[in-house]
Amino acid sequence: MKELVRSLLVLIAMSLLTGALYPLVVTGLAKAGFPRQAQGSLLMTGDTIIGSAIVGQNFSSLRYFRGRPSAIEKSYDAGNSGGSNFGPSNAKFLEEVGGRVETVRKDNGLERTASVPADLVLASASGLDPHISVEAATIQVKRVAKARGVPEPDVQVLVERFIEMPLFGFLGEKRINVLRLNLALDNIASQVNQSLTKGDEKR
């Protein structure tokens, strides 16, 4: 009985310490030190939140660089997260990938036997991967430039500007943040603000 009372007391005390005080202290420190990151690294256009700099978004128009396939029920629904969990010998999965390979080749005007970057046809772990590989961006340059009526080299330069390198040369992989790249694309054409406001009014 004595130990039961102690169990309860210790649990209550621990709950207050680690369940209330600790998260509040961390929240306070986070707010003081890194307010932007703590809120989700949100990107704004005027008053409108257009997404998070570190969470991927769905892009299906030809005018934008596309990200990786997302296995979430609604593609890139950041109210949820997850991967496909297909095993490597799953026939349905392999067939789906085959279809995506064809799509990527067709959309980007590649040859029928051209090799396709793996990340562009294989779903990410989170379903929200904000990045693609440099190769995956490079093969889309021609298509995006054509869809926007912009010279190809301009788009190519933009892609190169957005390459994130591994930290200290070995931490992480070379990669490109799709949302940021696409934002920059829109800013070149400077149409994004206009379209966002109009969209708002219609709602």
Added chain:
Amino acid sequence: MASNILYFIVFLGILVALAVPLGSYMASVFTGKRTFLSFIIRPLESGFYWICRVDESEEMSWKQYSLAFLLFNAVGFMVLFLLQIVQGRLPLNPMGFGAVRWDTALNTAISFVTNTNWQAYGGETTMSYFTQMAGLTVQNFVSAAVGIAVALPLIRAFTSKLRNTIGNFWVDMTRSVLYVLLPLSIILAVLLVSQGVVQTFNPYVKAQTLDSHGQTPVNRIAQSAERPNEYSPHGGREGKAGYPLAGGALFAEGATPIRGQAQAPVTEQVIAVGPAASQIAIKQLGSNGGGFFNANSAHPFENPTPLSNFLEMLAILLIPAALPFTFGVMVNNRRQGWAIFAAMMILFLVGLGAAFWAEWQGNPILAQSGLGNGTNMEGKEIRFGIGSSVLWGQVTTAVANGSVNAMHDSMMPLTGLVFMFNMAIGEVIFGGVGVGLIGMIMYAILTIFLAGLMIGRTPEFLGKKLEAREMIMAVIAVIAPAIASLIFSGIAVAIPTGLSSLNNPGPHGLSEILYAFFSYAGNNGSAFAGLNANTVFYNLTGGFVMLVGRFLTILPALAIAGSLAMKKSVPSSSATFPTASPLFTVLLIGVVLIVGALTFFPALILGPFLEHLLLCSGRTF
């Protein structure tokens, strides 16, 4: 390849450089010596004992210690279960989640109390902020602290002579939280926020996305009815989860490429946020592994950058890798600590090498369908790539952590085999905080017994004779979880209820079930997540196996601590088998591998190994 190997070397180098001093620090903490943090924490500690009516100087027998341990777990279980049932009526629930289903709540309560942190639920769609903080985060701390605490009697037993007490459970646990887990968590949490891990009490964010087509097929159809001119090219297209499909070409080549785009209504992306950083810090440091979000540490808000990834992996291994050194210091034999650490590290490196090789080969079938070398990026994030994803997998399964930064289900079969082996042998390659060391000491007892048979002497470990009672307890601790995991895997494979949860057919399906039960039994918590484990069958059987995995290793260990503490210490002689030697390390590794091989190879051959062979011959399912 070269940069990956550099990564592994730097990572393990930093790990050892931090683990050795942390090991000494913990030894000071648990023997009640002053440390550099005592001036702040000591008053807090005394106040804590006063509030909780704990007498610091009270010593417990192994039975009293076990009773305190069991009662504390029982109370923790009840509270966590109830919290989930009534969360709908509690505060800090901005998304208005209702009660968690009873079997899910039961499984989750067992899972977090046993330090498994298996998640049958998706965090951002099930649990309120209040449940995550007051329920799950608390158990993240205390279940880890309990794990460390129960290893201490076993360590102390080697140096105490003719005593029938083994320490004070409340003191051991409180010190683990106050001096070790809490300070490290605060530092790690702030570092993680700096990288972009969220820490906020705001409700989920609504964003207006850039591209107007980021909507579900259903919405698309609905809107195309409203504005047929703009949307007809997209109207009836079907596709899983809105993946960009070929038909997009029609749009760009149509009459209104840019204007039409500009006029299109932007769509909404709901972005889940929450007080994640504080929970993630302790989930890694305390070998918990239960994520704030469904995708766990693959989610950009749990693990946003390569640096956060590095820090989190370090945090997973840090305390388990430091505890052998704590052991060495506390038994006055640092070389013994190194001998155990070396056995763990060698097993770790062998597994890492095998897993990295397997994953690096890629998928031969994908290579044929035009993916270059078949690089297996399914279920992996670009910022981590193959190398860091495999290293994380090895770290998280060797330590009973179970958080993931890639989907293990989608990894190559042999990679999965390595991960399963790490869990199946009982989480002793570093293992969970505290309990990993306990597991390895159990294997050490077996090893010394075998060595004793070979040289024909009574086995002794650090001056204590190992006799029938110790042997029986060590064997129970080693094989009880193994038996439970294999029997229940067998049942799951044999009945339709078990099979209906599978996401993948063929031998991979067997792997999904085996992985789940190894994970339950090892109190790991990672999964081949394709398996739908949120069913009454898996919630109940899994809950039972988690209890076996936790209590049938800890209670035998406490019993051994009790009997060793009562023995006198025999001075070592020239005929004593030297346990602080490379020879011992090699024998220990051999025993772990042999026990693992004898117990699990038949199952592993039928699952991942068979899948590997068939995949290489081009067979799919």
